[in-house]
Amino acid sequence: MISVENLTYTIKDQTLLRAVSFSIGSGELVALLGANGAGKSTLIKLLGGEKKPSSGCIRLAKKALEKYTPLELAVRRATMGQQHQVSADFTVAEVVMMGRYPHYTSNPKAADHQTVEETMAVCGITLFSERPIQSLSGGEQQRVHLARVLAQVWDRPNGVLLMDEPVSAMDVQYQHQTLAILRALADRGYTVLTVLHDINLAAHYAHRLILMKNGRKLHDGTPSEILNERNIYSVFSMDAHVIVNPRSLKTNILPLGQRLEAHEFNSFLGVTSPNHWVANRNIS
Numbered sequence: 001m002i003s004v005e006n007l008t009y010t011i012k013d014q015t016l017l018r019a020v021s022f023s024i025g026s027g028e029l030v031a032l033l034g035a036n037g038a039g040k041s042t043l044i045k046l047l048g049g050e051k052k053p054s055s056g057c058i059r060l061a062k063k064a065l066e067k068y069t070p071l072e073l074a075v076r077r078a079t080m081g082q083q084h085q086v087s088a089d090f091t092v093a094e095v096v097m098m099g100r101y102p103h104y105t106s107n108p109k110a111a112d113h114q115t116v117e118e119t120m121a122v123c124g125i126t127l128f129s130e131r132p133i134q135s136l137s138g139g140e141q142q143r144v145h146l147a148r149v150l151a152q153v154w155d156r157p158n159g160v161l162l163m164d165e166p167v168s169a170m171d172v173q174y175q176h177q178t179l180a181i182l183r184a185l186a187d188r189g190y191t192v193l194t195v196l197h198d199i200n201l202a203a204h205y206a207h208r209l210i211l212m213k214n215g216r217k218l219h220d221g222t223p224s225e226i227l228n229e230r231n232i233y234s235v236f237s238m239d240a241h242v243i244v245n246p247r248s249l250k251t252n253i254l255p256l257g258q259r260l261e262a263h264e265f266n267s268f269l270g271v272t273s274p275n276h277w278v279a280n281r282n283i284s
């Protein structure tokens, strides 16, 4: 449904994405994982039309993105970015209705109101519907924006959802609930690409993972195919033990953690004395 060929993005002589290629079919939930600064958000912005590629091609249903009108794209492709700028005065229901803007001209129709109610219910925010968005907690606000983005393509099972860290502010229950919603939508025909930092959450719900580092795609496959100690180290420079969870039968990683020896800690501070940090803070 969405395909990317040799996508490169350069800004001010800095190449943030290098010849990235992949495709995601209708009915697939793909998680994009990688080190900080790997280029995941840049990729989502290119797919969402917020940035233009320096070279390469993005196709939606085999047609180049630039051949669609903005309205054709808006009713079919919804993006949840990391930052959300809405005026503090809007209520929760009004923010979710913003997702329906591409679907009506002057006033929302009955179907738009029904969509807003359904997506608010799915995201567990119906109780907040008349509250000003700014009065909600960070995780609650993120669920409102999730509902807004879902509302945009709710009646388009051939739609595309591009999500950039959609659960970063959510508690563990809502992290799982959100991924379960995205998985259910993919199972109904949506094409879903989501940036995540939690590898186990990604491995539990995604059909496929794409691992990135330094603007390149390093690994692409099912969780059981690509989550191994070598690949995890190559992307995150982190030792981890990989197991199959005996209850869920999903691939799980157990990070082995890091320990900074005193000389390593001091080297961050540019000093050599082992007791420098403690001595300067009068801590016994």
Ligand SMILES: Nc1ncnc2c1ncn2[C@@H]1O[C@H](COP(=O)(O)OP(=O)(O)OP(=O)(O)O)[C@@H](O)[C@H]1O
Binding pocket: 011, 012, 014, 016, 034, 035, 036, 037, 038, 039, 040, 041, 042, 043
């Ligand atoms: N406008 C810009 N000018 C220069 N460099 C930029 C610009 N925008 C992003 N970058 C750099 O491009 C790299 C990729 O950024 P991007 O936000 O895509 O990373 P990411 O994989 O989403 O990281 P994170 O996991 O930290 O969110 C980073 O090193 C970032 O500092």
